[in-house]
Amino acid sequence: MLATCCRLPRARLVRCYSTTAPPIFELRTYNLIPQHAATYLEGSAVHGNLRKTHLPLLFFGTVETGGQLNTVQHLYKYPSLEARDDARKAAAADPNWQMWLKLSRTCVERTQSIIFNEAKAVLDANSLPGADGHRTDSKGIYEFRQYQLRLGYPTVPNFLKFYGAGLPSKLAADKRAQLVTLLYSDLGPLNIVIEIWRHDSPSAMMDSRVASREATEWKTAIGNIADLAHSFQNTILIPQSFSPWQ
Structure with missing residues (x-):
């Protein structure tokens, strides 16, 4: 990880990149199969509370304009990569979450995950x-x-x-x-x-x-x-x- 200072207002030097491991943000982007988009969104709403029980969801939204349509993006915050792995393993062990994942995969054409600071x-x-x-x-x-x-x-x-x-x-x-x-x-x-x-x-x-x-x-x-x-x-x-x- 980079450790570099940047000059901010009032000529104040601050560190832009933390020298200790900061929390991580995961942005997941799902391109939906158009004819199955409604099914995915309805199922996501039904399982919304289950998602939030297992995963630290911040935002879940659909692209309205300015990008590829029939796309959802969801943002999560974890204390660390290890915490992310633990949370996802716990969710995967839940039979109700397993059922939703099985259905949702039939609606999704492409997925992407990027980790941010x-x-x-x-x-x-x-x-x-x-x-x-x-x-x-x-x-x-x-x-x-x-x-x-x-x-x-x-x-x-x-x-x-x-x-x-x-x-x-x-x-x-x-x-x-x-x-x-x-x-x-x-x-x-x-x-x-x-x-x-x-x-x-x-x-x-x-x-x-x-x-x-x-x-x-x-x-x-x-x-x-x-x-x-x-x-x-x-x-x-x-x-x-x-x-x-x-």
Whole structure:
């Protein structure tokens, strides 16, 4: 794991990558067979509480636009890889979970799992609670903003340096959008960074974009980040009824 410092607002040096093992976030992406998508979603809702009994689910949503349709993404937080393995083994031993897995596999065309770390230094520097502190009282939408950065050890630390420098101006200009978390990949395709924002509605998301254009430091940061990135994609996801994040 990299151990590199990044420069954040007020010229404050902070460590972007923890020297101790941080909690891990697993993002699982399932591409559903279109004719079986409804069956999968209905079954997921029926077994939602069972999933949360065994697995530390944070978010479960479907792609609305901006990505491949008939796709679900679910995000989990574990203390460690070992804890993930233990939880999944315990779930696999439950006969009811086994029955659901057997049915669900007939609905899924492709699966992907990527392990991420949370960029706590950037979030803490902006007094943001990150994934642990995210609470919602009503249903909204989630915007996953994904960057595929070029390879190289300094690329992600440089991203976090630029992002951390520009984020305060964006937050000041846009009071409604919530930055839920900021993640960078650790296992799987490397040098992926994902911002997860919550908005009250699609129109609120567009209002957020307009407001961000008034944030000079944020625009500078995005310009610097563009030089680091191979590609960028933003996707809107709708949380399902049993998702802890709504």
